[in-house]
Amino acid sequence: MTRPLHTVIVSCLVRNTSDEILLIRHPRRGWELPQGHVESGEELLAAATREVREETGIEVRIERLAAIFSKLEPQPSAVIFGFLGSAVGGQLTTSDESLEVGWFDEKTARKLPEHPVNRERLSDLLNHDGAILYRAYSMSPYRPQSGRDLG
Template identity: 30%
Template sequence: MGSAQREEQKDTAGKVAVTGRYQTIPAKVAQDFTRPTFAAGAVLWRRSSDNPEEFEFAVIHRPHYDDYSLAKGKVDPGENLPMTAVREIAEETGFEVRLGQLLGHVTYPVAKRTKVVFYWLAEVTGGEFSSNNEVDTIAWVDAATAREMLSYELDRNVLDKAVKRLGVPVDARLILVRHAHAFSRRTWAGNDHLRPLDKKGLRQVEFLPAMLQGYRPTSIVSALPDRCQQTAQPIAQHFGFELTIDEDFGDDAWVSRMAAVKKRFEALIAQGECPIVVSQGLTIPDVVAWLSAKGRLPLEEFDTKKAGVWVLSFHQGELIGADYLASPLPIK
């Protein structure tokens, strides 16, 4: 089951300081629920045109149910959850979005099944709403008004989480992708850097670009091993990025010149964008642990499966949010 970990730190005066948020979507998420039907959506937000320091939230009206809710929809065959969230938002609202932090999930019974809905925070970056069969009106309102309008307590709780997350602005993101599944090191006789992806890894790579689409990444860099480059190339092609190969972001460099590599990661974060780094099974957990220790989000879990993705959020260089997506493969 997707898990959340929230830790509080205290400043020098003993007062509770800003907290961080950790969320996960495990590789076999379906096994944690009884007869699940999966869906995904988001709390859509934008800055107020009257005051850029204030936020407005989208509350949708669904004529079929005559209710007010958040944008969401069921997972289609062949989709992972971030893919579903972006597609459903576009279909229901016409909006283009940038996914932010994962807010978690809610569950409720529908007939003899369990509806499981994962929600993201999502900034509207473009598009235009047109009334349709699923949604006939959208109201852009402040948080208090949105809370009053929403028909369900579950939605109000999700909105509350979104408001808290927006209380600390994210000014940079870093996406860490472990290379996809490769041929076993035990049976590979040649140079380990030349060990390629296997059949499972190639399938994982098929779904990585679409899973990352909603985060609007800005660039990509890959560690030197071929399995990292094979994982990164389809992502770079999907977004039209030039793929940079840099041995500093691989395990060998992390072990031999860790201090210098840390400076490279700090420089990426300082750019204030959303770069993707494709790396290896030693570097990624260690980097997450290091950023956690120096940020506002103490973590205890760092293991990263092959093709697993960490979406890290920062405020003024400090880690304030971490979402771990264990697999890009479609939900089963």
Template identity: 30%
Template sequence: MIINQDDKVLLVKGYKRGWEFPGGFVNSEESIKAAAIREAKEESGIDIELTDFLGVEHHIKKTSIVVVFKGRPIGGTIETSNETKDVGYFDLNESLKIMAIDHFKDRLLRCVNENQIPFFIEIP
């Protein structure tokens, strides 16, 4: 979750899942933190600095683990990529309106609720 100086959330719009946080997979011999920074840049054009660890989501059926960090922009320019058809900063209400997948909305709400951080969520 990347938050700018105006407290707006950076979202990317992919071709299959719609609006969501930038993210992706960790490459061989790459740290989780380095992957988060790289994926944000690749998908949005924005250079970030990670500021906090927010939590973990374990998707049991998919056998995947999502590690969620908080970051802030430190450079770059918003631009789409071959993975994204749109990129932008949105306030919380706008973000919730444009996100099509309920799980992504739930993730966003967990990330802004300080009482739930850090979180560990198991999804069947």
């Protein structure tokens, strides 16, 4: 029996003391939230903290899990944990995965992501109402499959 394999990814909506939102401009995907793969043996919160720091130079305090996104196809499938966090230090710095980084007011932040999945993921986290959102989708083209609050 072949076991299905899933990539595990963490993403974080980070706000600063001015309530601005941290976004990166990825070389291929354009503007999006900081995100990345969880390494083997790495704890989810540590991975989210590491990814934000590596891609932006910002230190973050993870405050809550807000959403779980399930990319069904194309393969490899992925499970993306969407967290909310607050900036606690650091300075904006680019990386190989972030051609630009910046703080944006909510209205501007909502307009920047070009890809529908990145726009929707950002919107879901900005609209967080306390419940953990679950959303499944397929890509090429982007097609939401299902979504619901988990509690």
